[in-house]
Structure formats: C-alpha cells, structure tokens
Amino acid sequence: MYIAVLLFAGSFSAILTYCLNNKMRLGGVMASSAISVVAAGFFILFPKFAGNYLTTHIPSVVMGASFIGMATYKMITSSWVIALSGLLFPVIYLFSGSFFEGYGGSLGTSAAIALGSVFFLQWLIIKIQSS
Numbered sequence: 001m002y003i004a005v006l007l008f009a010g011s012f013s014a015i016l017t018y019c020l021n022n023k024m025r026l027g028g029v030m031a032s033s034a035i036s037v038v039a040a041g042f043f044i045l046f047p048k049f050a051g052n053y054l055t056t057h058i059p060s061v062v063m064g065a066s067f068i069g070m071a072t073y074k075m076i077t078s079s080w081v082i083a084l085s086g087l088l089f090p091v092i093y094l095f096s097g098s099f100f101e102g103y104g105g106s107l108g109t110s111a112a113i114a115l116g117s118v119f120f121l122q123w124l125i126i127k128i129q130s131s
Contacts, residue, residue, distance in 0.1 A: 002053055006090040009058050010065040013039070014086025015079065017069025028070030036063040057094075064107035065089045068115050081118050088114040 013035055020031035039062035043055050050058065065086045076082060092110040099106070 002057075003090075003094075005050075005054060006057060006061050006094070007087055009039075010061050010088075010090040010093075011083050011086035013062040013065040014068040014082050014089070017066040018071065018076075018079070018082045019069075021069055021071075022073040028072070032063075032066040032070050035066045035069075039063065060107065061090045061093060064093055064111050067108055067111035071115065076115075076119065078122060081115075081122050084121075085111075085115040085118040088118060 017028075017031045017035050020026045020034065021028045024031075026034070036059070040059040043049070043059050047055050049055070068082060068085045068089060071082065089111055092114055093106070096106060096110055
C-alpha cells in the first residue's frame, strides 16, 4: 500500500511539474519549488495525516520527482516519458538509500537516472520501429 502511494506521488509530481513548467510557462525551478513547498508544507502542518512512513518519504519523493518535471518540452515531448520516469523514481529512491551521497545528492541523481532510463527506452523503441 505504501509503495503504491509513493509511486502515485512520484508520477503525479513529475507530470504536474512538467505541466506547470511547459504549459503554464512557470519555469522549471518555480514549478518544482511550488510543488515541493506544497507537499512539504502539508506534511509539516498535518504530520499525522498519513502515518510516519509516508510523512517521512512523500515530501522527498515529490521533490525528487519534480526534478523530472523540470525537463523542457523541446527535449521531452512525450508526457508518458515524464509519467513513467516519475513512476520509476520512487523505486530508485527507495532502493538506493544513501548510495548516491556525494554524487550531487540522491534526489537529483535518482531523478536523472529515472529520466535518462525512460528517455533511452523511448529512443530504443523509436529505433526498433523505424528499422
């Protein structure tokens, strides 16, 4: 159950940030910041809303996945790439632990790996279909 909530939070955060960034032209930093502040603020104001595990992890997952949504429409044109990357991010985040400390931060590194992996998958599908 907890994993499903984190997967949803990651995907939703990435898509919402992507929309605020590209459709509403808020910019990547402002869109990511807005999403992160709302998520963190909610769990600071209502710490017992979702239990200790989710209260601890949802703000980090939302913030990290919002980094994925900072991608521009010129680079990532498919919303499914953002959604799938946001779905992959919590998995990487949960299983990496402190492994990425010292590599630019675990949230940013995990977001880059998630987006890069799905972007490569999209590229591979296009290459296979065009051959």
